[in-house]
Amino acid sequence: MGGIEEMDAAQLCPSHGLPLKYFCETDRLGVCAECIAGGLHRQHPYLNMEEACKKRKRQEQCFIPLQRSRSMPPSRSIDHLTSGIPSCSLEQSERQVEMREKHRTEVYDMSGDRLALTMCVTSGRSGAEADILALNKLFFHLGFVNKIIRNPTGEGFRKELLAFRGWIESRDSCLSCCFVVLMAHGSPGTLIGIDGATVKLEQLFQAMDNQNCPALRGKPKIFLIQACRGEQEDPGIVYTTDALSHLSKILPTHTDSLFIYPSQEGYVSYRSETEGSLLIQKLVTVFLQGFCEFHILELLTKVIWEVSGLNITSKDRQQHKSTPLVQYSLRKLLYLKPSGMAA
Numbered sequence: 566m567g568g569i570e571e572m573d574a575a576q577l578c579p580s581h582g583l584p585l586k587y588f589c590e591t592d593r594l595g596v597c598a599e600c601i602a603g604g605l606h607r608q609h610p611y612l613n614m615e616e617a618c619k620k621r622k623r624q625e626q627c628f629i630p631l632q633r634s635r636s637m638p639p640s641r642s643i644d645h646l647t648s649g650i651p652s653c654s655l656e657q658s659e660r661q662v663e664m665r666e667k668h669r670t671e672v673y674d675m676s677g678d679r680l681a682l683t684m685c686v687t688s689g690r691s692g693a694e695a696d697i698l699a700l701n702k703l704f705f706h707l708g709f710v711n712k713i714i715r716n717p718t719g720e721g722f723r724k725e726l727l728a729f730r731g732w733i734e735s736r737d738s739c740l741s742c743c744f745v746v747l748m749a750h751g752s753p754g755t756l757i758g759i760d761g762a763t764v765k766l767e768q769l770f771q772a773m774d775n776q777n778c779p780a781l782r783g784k785p786k787i788f789l790i791q792a793c794r795g796e797q798e799d800p801g802i803v804y805t806t807d808a809l810s811h812l813s814k815i816l817p818t819h820t821d822s823l824f825i826y827p828s829q830e831g832y833v834s835y836r837s838e839t840e841g842s843l844l845i846q847k848l849v850t851v852f853l854q855g856f857c858e859f860h861i862l863e864l865l866t867k868v869i870w871e872v873s874g875l876n877i878t879s880k881d882r883q884q885h886k887s888t889p890l891v892q893y894s895l896r897k898l899l900y901l902k903p904s905g906m907a908a
Contacts, residue, residue: 588617599858672860673785673897676904677741681711682729686749686759688716693748695841696791699849700746706853708903709744719762722747726772733780740780742899744787745773748845751792753831766790770824785899787861788824791842795831798879801886823861823893835877835887844889847871852901860898865891 576585578597585595591609601611612620681704687693697713704711714725726745733740747769749756755763775782827834827844836842851867859867873888 586614587611588614590617671897673741673895673899675741675900675902677739678736679707679709679742679744680729680733680740681709681744681746682714682726683711683746684714684717684722684725684748685746686716686757688759690748690750690836691838692836692841695837695839696748696845699841699846703849703852704744707856707901709742711744716759718760719756719758719764721758722749722756722764722769723772726769730772730778733778736780740784742785742787742901743773743781744789745769746789746791748791748842751790751794753795756790756792785823785895789845789848790824790826791834791836791845792827793833794826794828795833797832798883799829799832799886799888800883823865823891823895823899825865826890826892828887829890832887835879835885843872843875843877843887844868856901860900862891862893862895862899865889 576595577583578585578595578600583597583599585597587596587598587601588594589596589600589609589611595614596611683697683700685693685697687697697715701711701713712729714721717725729745733743747756747766749758751757752763754767755765756769757763770788771777773781773786773788778786825844825848827842834842834844837846840846848865848868851871852864855864855867869889869891873886875887877885877887879885
């Protein structure tokens with residue numbers, strides 16, 4: 566099996582630079598360990614490359630009698646049919662070219678300017694400054710120009726967003742992406758300004774849609790909301806991983822479901838008075854670790870996993886769970902890696 570080892574050493578994954586030691590049976594191409602562990606192929610069935618070549622060899626041998634009965638030319642030898650390594654290698658190369666071409670047409674162009682607006686009520690929300698600091702660090706690494714507004718009123722949220730939209734529309738340079746962060750106390754569908762007045766989230770979202778913001782038509786618009794969405798708290802549910810097992814785990818009630826919310830509809834969000842909110846801090850950590858490799862939905866899946874795995878002790882000294890919610894209508898994959906940045 567020396568040929569397998571030589572192929573693995575010579576061929577590297579174009580996304581991660583690791584040897585192609587596995588074969589994805591869904592996409593029919595070679596993949597690396599990182600593709601299987603957390604990349605685009607993590608939910609696909611796969612074999613290691615040696616097993617894949619053996620399987621292909623067995624399948625091709627099954628067709629030999631049929632092809633012989635059709636007077637196979639002498640030049641088409643049995644060795645050619647049963648040579649698993651060349652055929653696997655050829656199929657991998659063709660499939661990878663196809664995937665790269667598909668990738669170019671299904672990914673947002675992020676070569677233009679990137680703008681962010683962070684509006685945060687810090688008064689009465691201890692830990693909010695830690696969130697602003699963490700987000701500013703993230704935006705710096707992602708190449709976003711971030712404008713920060715502290716302690717807006719209810720009406721101020723709307724006015725500042727409209728001013729931000731006006732700034733976007735007045736720019737001569739091409740824009741590729743917009744990030745809007747909204748942090749405050751809240752209730753279902755609303756934010757509460759420093760003056761106690763409220764503003765509806767839908768009103769803010771609508772201000773940046775394709776009809777009202779032509780400069781962002783067809784461009785990714787990301788809203789990150791850090792605010793309570795109700796008064797409920799989730800104690801989680803007990804489940805067993807096996808019908809015959811007596812071991813149990815705690816699983817949040819709401820799992821497996823690009824507006825980014827800190828909790829499900831009707832539930833509170835959690836914030837440390839010293840370290841900041843769970844969602845913001847986990848999101849920044851995950852994004853900084855993976856923005857060079859993974860698209861934003863993969864990163865957010867990791868964020869949901871991290872937050873939902875925490876046991877949260879609230880003020881009533883009870884253990885609770887929390888699950889962020891991501892809703893999106895993206896038509897392409899969104900990679901936040903700055904253009905020209907080396908992997």
